[in-house]
Amino acid sequence: MITLKEVSKTYRTKDGDFSALVPVSLEVGEGEIFGIIGQSGAGKSTILRMMNLLEKPSTGSVIVNGQNLSQCTPRELRVARRWIGMIFQHFYLLQNRTAADNIAFPLEISGMSKKDREKRVKECLEIVGLEDKASSYPAQLSGGQKQRVAIARALATEPKVLLCDEPTSALDPQTTGSILEFIRDINKRFGMTIVLVSHDMEVVKQVCGKIAVVEKGSLIETLDLGRRDQQPKTEIARLLLGSRPEVLKGVGAYV
């Protein structure tokens, strides 16, 4: 579903060029929940943001659902992004719009009629269990509710892929659990491909079937957490593989 071929990123800064990512290649299969884990500054968000070209790669190509995004015109890219939803650590809701109007926003941009928008907003509010908060403004919602609105907004255009950048880092442990539950549920119900960036092993352990470990701008390894016959290179991967059976017992998150 998502292929990164030798993508790299060099940022231009006032102190000169900074290589945030050396060439990285990876493959995320359809219906997977794929985790990108590593320490702060490793380059996780840079990889994720290249998957919808929010960050333009310095080299290499990004192919999503068979389309080479790196070669798209701005108009083609706008269309392609409709089926790539994204959520963030700090939600990025529009403060002067209600929950319902936040969810309607991408549909307005895509030119959907008011009647169809209202129908889709209702469906999305139902998916995240917030029908009773349709008229609330972000300031009237808890952190978990704000993230649920952000998830509903990301789902509004019926994307095939959901990119999640540290989606639970601003939330307490209990709310984190419920948001991860939503992410698993969306993956199962809609077969949606999900890529989740986190520095938190607990988060990755709970939902991801495959992971990529990133360190200092390099992709060190990719692992299938369901397979026993792998030789992890990093401490993170060793810990994740070692703790997998009891933690994921009964969860069945990986489809």
Ligand SMILES: Nc1ncnc2c1ncn2[C@@H]1O[C@H](COP(=O)(O)OP(=O)(O)OP(=O)(O)O)[C@@H](O)[C@H]1O
């Ligand atoms: N716009 C930018 N200009 C210059 N350097 C940047 C820019 N964006 C990111 N970087 C640098 O690139 C490196 C990778 O950043 P990135 O945000 O991808 O890391 P990360 O692993 O997601 O970290 P964190 O978990 O702290 O968000 C960091 O050293 C960061 O300072």
